[in-house]
Amino acid sequence: MTHQHDGGAHLHDEPDHDGGAHLHDEPDHDAGAHLHDEPDHDADPAQFWDEVYREKPKRWSGNPNPQLIAEAKELVPGTALDLGCGEGADAIWLAQHGWRVTAVDVSAVALERAEAHATDVGLQDRIAWLQREFGPWHPDEGFDLVSSQFLHSPLVPWRDSLASAAAAVAPGGALLVVGHHPDGLTPWSGHKDMKDKFFTPEDLVEALTSGPGSWRINVADSRERAVTSPEGQHATTIDSVLRATRTS
Numbered sequence: 001m002t003h004q005h006d007g008g009a010h011l012h013d014e015p016d017h018d019g020g021a022h023l024h025d026e027p028d029h030d031a032g033a034h035l036h037d038e039p040d041h042d043a044d045p046a047q048f049w050d051e052v053y054r055e056k057p058k059r060w061s062g063n064p065n066p067q068l069i070a071e072a073k074e075l076v077p078g079t080a081l082d083l084g085c086g087e088g089a090d091a092i093w094l095a096q097h098g099w100r101v102t103a104v105d106v107s108a109v110a111l112e113r114a115e116a117h118a119t120d121v122g123l124q125d126r127i128a129w130l131q132r133e134f135g136p137w138h139p140d141e142g143f144d145l146v147s148s149q150f151l152h153s154p155l156v157p158w159r160d161s162l163a164s165a166a167a168a169v170a171p172g173g174a175l176l177v178v179g180h181h182p183d184g185l186t187p188w189s190g191h192k193d194m195k196d197k198f199f200t201p202e203d204l205v206e207a208l209t210s211g212p213g214s215w216r217i218n219v220a221d222s223r224e225r226a227v228t229s230p231e232g233q234h235a236t237t238i239d240s241v242l243r244a245t246r247t248s
Contacts, residue, residue, distance in 0.1 A: 045106050045133055045155055046106050046107065046108065046131070046133070052107075063089055064089045064090045064092070064093035065089075065090055065149045065150070065178060066225065067149070067176075067178040067223065067239055067241050068090050068093065068094075068147060068149060068176065068178070069093065071176050071219065071241070071243045072094065072097070072145065072147070072176065073097070075144075075145060075174060076144075077094075077097060077098030077099045077100075077144075078099065078100070078143075078144030078145065078173075079099070079100050079101075079102070079141075079143045079144045079145070079170075080094045080099040080100070080101045080102070080143060080144065080145040080146070080147065081101075081102050081103075081104065081139065081143040081145070081146045081147070081168055082094065082101055082102070082103040082104065082147050082149075083104055083134055083146065083147065083148045083149075083151055083161075083165055084104070084105055084134070084148065084149065084150075084151045085103035085104060085105045085110070085111075085114055085129070086105060086107075086110045086114065087110055087113045087114050087117065088103060088110075088113065088114025088115070088117045088118055088127075088129075089117075090103075090147060090149060091103035091114065091118070091127050092114075092117060092118055092121060092123055092127070094145075094147075095118070095123045095126040095127050096121075096123065099126075099145065100126055101126060101127045101128070102127075102128045102130060102139070102143070103127055103128065103129050103130070104130045104131075104132045104134055104137075105129075105130075105131065105132075106131065106132065106133055106134070107131075108131055111129050111131055114129060115127075115129050134151075134156075134161070134164060138164065138167065138168070139168050141170075142168060142169060142170025142171070142173060143168055143169060143170055143173055144170060144172075144173045144174065145169075145173060145174045145175075145176065146165050146166075146168045146169045146173070146174070146175050146176070147176045148161065148162070148165045148175075148176070148177045148178070148179075149176075149178050149179075150178060150179050150180065151165075151177075151179065152179055152180060152197045152198060153197075154197070158179070158197065158198075158199055159207050162177060162204065162207055162208065163207075163211055163212075165177065166208055166211060166212075166213060166215075166246075167212070167213075169213075169246045170246065171246055171247070171248060172245070172246065172247075173245070173246050174218075174243060174244070174245055174246075175208070175215075175242070175243070175244045175245075175246065176241075176242070176243050177204055177240075177241075177242045177243075178239055178240065178241050178242075179198060179199055179239070179240050180198040180237070180238075180239070180240070181198065181199075181200055181201075181222055181237075181238035181239065181240045182198040182199070182200065183200075183238065184222070184224070184236075184237050184238020184239070185198075185237065186227060186229070186235045186237050187233070187235055188229045188231075188233060188235075198240075199240055200222070200240055201220040201221055201222055201240045201241065201242055202220070203240075204220065204240060204242040205217055205220050205242065208242070208244060213246055213247075213248060214246070214247045214248040215244045215245065215246055215247060216244060216245045216247050217242070217243075217244050218243045218244060218245055219241055219242065219243040219244075220241070220242050221240075221241045222238050222239070222240060222241075223238065223239045223241055224236050224237070224238055224239075225237050225238070225239055
């Protein structure tokens with residue numbers, strides 16, 4: 001195992017993402033972890049998310065998040081930070097498309113799976129895997145792209161996660177944040193009483209532009225997406241999508 005350890009926690013909850021631990025509830029997503037019961041706020045984040053990942057030998061589909069593909073495919077590759085990388089699908093997609101990636105997650109279990117996946121496809125030299133508790137941890141450098149996919153934490157307010165992600169973007173770089181819209185949860189979602197964990201695109205824009213730095217908003221959108229439950233039930237969910245360029 002070559003990833004570096006530094007405590008670490010994050011959050012997630014979507015079906016195609018492979019990036020981290022968060023509030024999720026759709027079976028094809030490859031990035032996060034389900035909230036069965038809200039954890040004690042004094043819980044150790046690394047232990048919490050390790051237990052979530054150990055529930056299944058593979059938590060997510062292995063497919064990158066569709067909004068990452070939609071928004072990053074037109075960007076010029078450079079350095080990328082994948083926050084809450086989970087089992088690694090987003091980081092691997094970025095590396096396959098020319099990015100040099102730093103992938104961060106709090107869960108050692110998730111990172112072991114992610115690193116093995118990257119090795120299987122021959123991309124181990126293009127991705128640095130870091131175990132960090134995102135929030136307390138801040139990178140020493142800015143990135144050309146910071147991607148935060150469904151980073152809905154039961155332990156960290158989303159505005160704090162957004163502020164930390166924004167601070168990691170280099171001048172001229174892009175911030176991409178995707179999450180659950182509070183009005184677009186699926187009928188089988190267990191998180192309908194936790195809407196404060198989710199956000200609209202307007203929420204994201206307001207929080208970003210009222211914080212440090214200057215930003216050009218490229219995309220602030222609500223996007224419907226067809227999903228299927230583990231039992232085969234079909235529904236439409238809504239993703240909140242923000243892409244912004246740091247101008248100073």
